[in-house]
Amino acid sequence: MQQNAAMQQNEPANLKDAKKIQIEGQKSKIKVGIPRALHFYRFFPFWKKLFEELDVEIVISSRTNKRIVEEGAFQGFGELCLPVKVYYGHVLHLMREHPDLDYIFVPRYVSEWTDGYFCPKFLSLPDVIRCLPGVPKILTYTINVKEEPIANAIISLARTLGKSQSEAIEAYKKTKEYHRQYQRFLRAGAPVNYALRLVEQGKSFGKVPKRRAKKIRLLLLGHGYNLFDNYVNLDFQKKLRDQGCEVITLENLPEELFKEPVVINRRFKNYWGHETEIMQAIRYFLTKGRKEIDGVIFLISFACGPDSLIAELIMRDMKVVGLPFLQVIMDEHTGEAGLLTRIESFIEMIKRKKRSMLEKSIHI
Numbered sequence: 001m002q003q004n005a006a007m008q009q010n011e012p013a014n015l016k017d018a019k020k021i022q023i024e025g026q027k028s029k030i031k032v033g034i035p036r037a038l039h040f041y042r043f044f045p046f047w048k049k050l051f052e053e054l055d056v057e058i059v060i061s062s063r064t065n066k067r068i069v070e071e072g073a074f075q076g077f078g079e080l081c082l083p084v085k086v087y088y089g090h091v092l093h094l095m096r097e098h099p100d101l102d103y104i105f106v107p108r109y110v111s112e113w114t115d116g117y118f119c120p121k122f123l124s125l126p127d128v129i130r131c132l133p134g135v136p137k138i139l140t141y142t143i144n145v146k147e148e149p150i151a152n153a154i155i156s157l158a159r160t161l162g163k164s165q166s167e168a169i170e171a172y173k174k175t176k177e178y179h180r181q182y183q184r185f186l187r188a189g190a191p192v193n194y195a196l197r198l199v200e201q202g203k204s205f206g207k208v209p210k211r212r213a214k215k216i217r218l219l220l221l222g223h224g225y226n227l228f229d230n231y232v233n234l235d236f237q238k239k240l241r242d243q244g245c246e247v248i249t250l251e252n253l254p255e256e257l258f259k260e261p262v263v264i265n266r267r268f269k270n271y272w273g274h275e276t277e278i279m280q281a282i283r284y285f286l287t288k289g290r291k292e293i294d295g296v297i298f299l300i301s302f303a304c305g306p307d308s309l310i311a312e313l314i315m316r317d318m319k320v321v322g323l324p325f326l327q328v329i330m331d332e333h334t335g336e337a338g339l340l341t342r343i344e345s346f347i348e349m350i351k352r353k354k355r356s357m358l359e360k361s362i363h364i
């Protein structure tokens with residue numbers, strides 16, 4: 001008994017907290033809310049598996065809708081990019097719809113690469129969210145592989161949830177393996193939203209659904225939260241498919257394309273990890289993979305610093321190789337009709353280009 005009391009006195013405060021939630025609230029599991037925004041579209045399978053292994057119940061906010069965007073935009077200042085405003089909206093949605101949450105999960109992503117960073121908005125996310133009115137406890141971890149291994153972040157997160165170091169390491173091992181399977185599934189050609197749906201429903205990945213061969217093949221560039229949040233992007237991919245296009249995204253490309261660093265020039269160095277991935281993909285399609293696509297579309301959020309810089313570089317390269325390129329900048333005021341017109345004209349231009357190339361080849 002005495003030994004038990006002594007052990008309890010030495011327990012870290014967050015461990016006591018976690019146990020208290022379970023005992024006082026008569027709840028079997030800690031309940032954590034996950035906003036369906038920003039890095040949800042990149043890391044959700046990782047988070048879901050990790051929380052499952054740590055015996056935590058998760059609640060995901062609904063798909064983005066008008067109210068979520070409006071509430072988020074109201075909290076965000078004018079020049080803030082749309083994805084962060086949408087993130088605010090999802091946090092507020094979780095608070096309103098799930099008042100019984102013990103925590104809202106707001107990770108801090110600093111760096112996932114040894115030579116690049118996430119956008120500064122990700123670095124400050126937990127601090128900014130804490131300033132929203134009435135936010136419950138924030139559950140967070142910091143991923144910064146430049147300074148410490150991811151395992152350390154998982155151990156500290158697990159401690160907050162009342163789990164031991166060995167439980168955390170075991171959970172991390174299983175999560176890494178699951179996440180690898182998920183990435184393999186995407187690289188085999190599975191569309192991201194399809195794969196995310198399987199993860200959410202707890203289904204196994206199985207076979208990649210066959211895509212019907214289309215006459216026009218497009219590479220769609222951009223951050224996951226721009227490309228796969230269909231409310232925010234006004235169902236952009238469906239609009240392309242309706243025009244008879246096959247769409248590929250970075251997630252579907254082989255891992256080898258992302259191994260070599262990109263050198264822009266001696267004066268300009270890109271510090272943003274995701275933008276580096278975009279340029280690595282483009283490098284392939286400008287060179288060896290030139291014949292594999294008919295055009296490139298870059299979907300950017302208004303007021304996004306990192307994307308606007310590299311979009312300019314990509315546009316110059318596209319002109320040199322003569323590959324059709326469309327840059328679409330979106331915000332909460334983007335209209336459906338205008339967007340459709342731009343897509344239609346772009347596709348028409350590609351069709352004409354293909355026709356004229358075919359005619360030329362016949363005359364030769």
Ligand code: SF4
Nearest residue numbers: 081119121301304305
């Ligand atoms: S990369 Fe751009 S769109 Fe994404 S959070 Fe940063 S500023 Fe916003």
